[in-house]
Amino acid sequence: MSEPSAVRGAEHILIVFCHPLADSFGARLLEEYTTGLTESGRSYEVADLYAEGFDPVFHAADYVQFEGGPLPQRLLEEQARVERADAIVVISPLWWLGTPAMLKGWFDRVWSNGWAYEFANDPEGSLLPLRPYLFLMTTGGSAGSFDRRGYADALDALIRGGILGWCGVSESSVVLLHDTGFDVETTGAHLDFARATGAGATVVDRAPSPDPARITVLNRPLPARTRRSPTAMDAQTAIRSYCDAWVAKDNAGIAQLFAEGGVFVDPLHERPLIGPDDISRTNQSAVDELDDVHIELFMVRGAGDCAVAEGRMTAKVIGGGALDFEFAMVAETANGLITRLTEYFDTSALQS
Numbered sequence: 001m002s003e004p005s006a007v008r009g010a011e012h013i014l015i016v017f018c019h020p021l022a023d024s025f026g027a028r029l030l031e032e033y034t035t036g037l038t039e040s041g042r043s044y045e046v047a048d049l050y051a052e053g054f055d056p057v058f059h060a061a062d063y064v065q066f067e068g069g070p071l072p073q074r075l076l077e078e079q080a081r082v083e084r085a086d087a088i089v090v091i092s093p094l095w096w097l098g099t100p101a102m103l104k105g106w107f108d109r110v111w112s113n114g115w116a117y118e119f120a121n122d123p124e125g126s127l128l129p130l131r132p133y134l135f136l137m138t139t140g141g142s143a144g145s146f147d148r149r150g151y152a153d154a155l156d157a158l159i160r161g162g163i164l165g166w167c168g169v170s171e172s173s174v175v176l177l178h179d180t181g182f183d184v185e186t187t188g189a190h191l192d193f194a195r196a197t198g199a200g201a202t203v204v205d206r207a208p209s210p211d212p213a214r215i216t217v218l219n220r221p222l223p224a225r226t227r228r229s230p231t232a233m234d235a236q237t238a239i240r241s242y243c244d245a246w247v248a249k250d251n252a253g254i255a256q257l258f259a260e261g262g263v264f265v266d267p268l269h270e271r272p273l274i275g276p277d278d279i280s281r282t283n284q285s286a287v288d289e290l291d292d293v294h295i296e297l298f299m300v301r302g303a304g305d306c307a308v309a310e311g312r313m314t315a316k317v318i319g320g321g322a323l324d325f326e327f328a329m330v331a332e333t334a335n336g337l338i339t340r341l342t343e344y345f346d347t348s349a350l351q352s
């Protein structure tokens with residue numbers, strides 16, 4: 001397995017923490033991971049499922065989601081936590097080769113129809129913006145036994161494909177921290193790994209290379225999922241949403257407007273960016289460099305799936321300087337997502 005690369009460039013992290021004991025090894029992992037996050041200057045919030053008394057049982061009332069009814073308030077609050085996060089990190093033990101019932105119930109109840117996915121025969125598709133996901137899971141069993149028995153591959157398919165693949169995931173890594181509790185050297189290495197993962201500029205990229213005898217990283221590419229738009233977006237709306245996302249410095253929001261394979265051509269990038277994952281990754285630094293972004297659209301014209309616009313963008317460049325330039329753009333959409341968006345502007349403005 002290759003090295004982890006999830007949660008790249010994330011700013012605000014939701015940590016879903018699942019353990020009933022305040023003095024568990026999992027709690028120490030959480031402490032190390034959040035210490036690392038603090039060192040890296042990122043913000044985070046913890047959904048401590050046991051401590052907060054989350055009810056993991058999917059009740060009869062939860063079925064309202066399939067009739068378009070409102071979810072219980074508590075679930076709406078959990079969904080709001082997910083919505084404001086740029087990346088989701090789950091810290092949990094592995095119990096009976098799966099998530100504890102508490103964590104399973106959090107997915108059962110919070111990842112609802114009409115919010116996370118559309119209930120349909122065709123299981124492809126998510127309504128959520130794309131976000132990176134990282135699972136840190138402790139296991140009693142060894143890396144060797146997981147490999148020999150095919151458990152690592154099974155967890156890859158079940159967690160990364162079956163659960164995360166359904167729900168607006170750009171990248172995901174499941175990190176199995178083995179031999180938990182059996183040897184001090186191993187558990188110490190896991191704590192170091194958690195801290196380095198939190199402290200890495202990109203959450204996991206600067207983590208030490210995991211020792212394959214103690215840590216299994218599951219992150220090989222999975223087949224791309226189709227992302228569906230809850231409301232069909234025409235090309236004019238796409239242009240306005242694209243500009244709004246720039247003003248909000250919401251790079252994930254920009255990326256999620258694009259179809260898988262949607263092409264984004266912009267003078268800021270040397271090559272066309274293809275699809276939400278590429279856009280989310282490659283455009284992040286451009287968004288990060290700007291502050292006080294304003295966009296005025298002088299003109300937006302077009303009907304249906306093709307529109308053109310002219311406007312002006314101003315922004316402060318963090319670290320010094322300012323941008324002020326006029327632009328034109330052409331957007332094409334299909335099935336409510338951008339299939340091609342091309343921006344034109346004079347790049348000499350960027351040198352000012």
Ligand SMILES: Cc1cc2nc3c(=O)[nH]c(=O)nc-3n(C[C@H](O)[C@H](O)[C@H](O)COP(=O)(O)O)c2cc1C
Pocket residue numbers: 019024025026027093094095096097098137138139140141142180181
């Ligand atoms: C109910 C239960 C089921 C478990 N099932 C598994 C399992 O299927 N595979 C495994 O490797 N470890 C299993 N374990 C061991 C835990 O994964 C291990 O004790 C835990 O990761 C240690 O971390 P903690 O001290 O934070 O709980 C299980 C533990 C419990 C309590």
